[in-house]
Amino acid sequence: MTDPIDVAILGASGYTGAELVRLLLRHPHVRIAALTADRKAGQAMADVFPQFSGIELPRLTTIAEVDLDAIDLVFCALPHGTTQGVIADLFARKPSLKVVDLSADFRLADPAAYETWYGHPHQQLALQEEAAFGVVELNREAIAKARLVANPGCHSTTSILPVVPLLKDKLIHPDQIVITSATGMSGAGRAAKEEMLFSEVSEGVHAYGVGKHRHTAELDQEFDKAAGRPARATFTPLLIPMNRGIYATITVTLEGGATAEQLHETLARTYAGEPFVTVLPFGKVPQSRHVRGSNGVQLGVVADRGPDRAVLISTLDNLTKGASGQAVQNMNLICRFPETSGLEQLAIFP
Template sequence: MTDLLNVAILGASGYTGSELVRLLARHPKVALKALTADRKAGQAMADVFPQFAALDLPRLTTIAEVDLAAIDLVFCALPHGTTQQVIADLFAKKPSIKVVDLSADFRLADPEAYATWYGHPHQALELQKDAVFGVSELYRDQIKGAKLVANPGCHSTTSILPLVPLLRERLIEPDLISIVSATGMSGAGRAAKEEMLFSEVSEGVHAYGVGKHRHTAELDQEFDKAAGRTARATFTPLLIPMNRGIYATITATLAAGATAEALHAALEAAYYGEPFVKVLPFGKAPQSRHVRGSNNVQLGVVADRGPDRAIVVSTLDNLVKGASGQAVQNMNLVAGFEATEGLGQLAIFP
C-alpha cells in the first residue's frame, strides 16, 4: 500500500456511509477515491448530505463504475443480504483488495446459524473462513492480517465489550444474563418507513425484535466462545426517540465467590490502556450523551441489592463505535496505522 490508503465506500448515501465520509475526510492517511449510491448515482455527495458542501469529494457512482485498480480498501455499507455477492465479486476482480464490511453478511462463522437467523443460505461460503469478527479490542491481532473484516452490530458491540471479559474470567453465570439495549432512531437506517415517522416514535419507547433480534446470534457466538460452553443471554432491544446512541443495561448473576467489585476490576484490567474504552469508577453509571459523536465506549458496574447480582451499563454511539468508527478503527489495524488515527473526535455535548 502507498503512504495514502486509497479507499472506496460502497453505500455512501446511508447513515453509516455518510458517517464514514465524515470520519475519513479528515483522516491524515486516507484518500477517498470512490463513493457509490446506486439510486443517487451521478449526484454530488453534498446534494445528499449538505454538511459536506465544503469538501471536495468524488461524485456518487454505481458500484460497477468503481475502478478497483485505484483502490486499496473498500468499506461496504450496504444492506444485509446483498453484500456477500458484492464482496465475492470484488475479490474476484482484485484478490489483493482489503474489505471492511458493515453489514451482517460475514459476522457469523457458522453458515447454518447465518441461514437460521437471516432466512437464506450463505452466498459466499468460500470467503466466510477468511472473515474476522471486527470487535477491535478483542480481535486486534487477527484483524491486522485480515483481508475481510466483518464489522459487528451496534447492539452486539455494546454488550460484547463488557460481557466477554467477565465470561472469560468465569465471574458471571452464562445463562443468567439479561440485556435491555436501547437504541436511537438512526439504527433503523435512512430509508423512508412509516413506522419511523416522527409522530409514530416520539414521546414513547417500545421494544422490537423481542426474542428474535438478529444481533442475538452475534451475542451467542461470542458469549459461547468466551464462556467455553453454551451461553444464552436474554436480549431485548428498545427503540427510543433520539438520533444517536445505544444504552445497554445488563443484569448479571454472579458466579460463586464473585462480587460486583471483582467484575469492575476485571473490566478495568481487560481495557487498561485501551484508547476508546473507559471504565468508570465503581458504582457509577455512564450516560449516552457523554459518548455522542465519538468512538468512545463508557462502562459502569453497580452492585445490585441482591448479593448474587450486579448491573453492568454500557453505552456508545451506534453510528460511530457501533458502526463506522469501529470500521475505521479496523481499517487502521488492517493498514498498519495507529488504531486512533482519524478517530480523536470528542463527544458532542450538550
C-alpha cells in the same frame, strides 16, 4: 511518513456511509477515491448530505463504475443480504483488496446459524472462513492479518465489550444474562418508513424484535466462545426517540463467590490503556450523551441489591463505535496505521 491509501465507500448515501465520509475526511492517511449509491448515483454527495457542501468529494457512482485498480481498501455499507456477492466479485476483480464490511453478511462463523437468523443459505462460505469478527479490543491479532473484516452490530458491540471478559474469567453465569439495549433512530437506517415517522416514535419508547433480534446471534457466538460452552442471554432492544446512541443495561448473576467489585476490577484491567473504552469508577453510571459523536465506549458496574447479582451499563454511539468508527478502527489495524487515526474527536456535549 506513511503513504495515504485510496478507499471506496460502497453505500455512501446511508447514515453509516455519511459517517465514514465524516471520519475519513480528517484521516491523515486516507484519500476518499470513490463513493457509490444506487438510486442516487450521479449526484454530488453534498446533494444527498448537505453537511458536505463546499468539500471536494467524488460524485456518487454505481459499484460497477468503481476503478478497483485505484483502490486499496473498500468499506461496504450496503444492506444485509446483498454484500456476500458484491464482496466475492470485488475479490475476483482484485484479490489483494482489503474490505471492511458493515453489513451482517460475514459476522456469523457458523453457516447454519446464518441461515437460521437470516432466512437463506450463506452464499460465500470460503470467504466466511477467512472473515475476522471486528470487535477490535478483543480480536486485534486476527483483524490485523485479515483481508476481510466483518464489522459487528451496534447492539452486539455494546454488550460484547462488558460481558465477554467476565465470561472468560468465569465470574458470571452464562445462562443468566439479561440485556436491555436502547437505540436511537439512526439505527433503523435512512429509508423512508411509516413506522419511523416523527409522530410515530416521538414521546414514547417501545421494544422491537423481542426474542428474535438478529444481533442475538452475534451475542450467542461471542458469549459461547468466551464461556467455553453454550451461553444464552435474554436480549431485548428498545427504540427511543433520539438520533444517535445505544444504552445497554445488563443484569448478570455472579459465579464462584465473585463480587460486583471483582467484575469492575476485571473490566478495568482488561481495558486499561485502551484508547476508546473507559471503565468508570465502581458504582458510577455512564450516560449516552457523553459518548455522542465519538468512537468512545463508557462502561459502568453497579452492585445490585441481591448479593449474587450486578448490573453492567454500556453506552456508545451507534454510528461511530457501533458502525463507522469501529470500521475505521479496523481499517487502521489492517493497514498498520495508528489505531486512533481519524478517530480522535471527543464527544459532542451538550
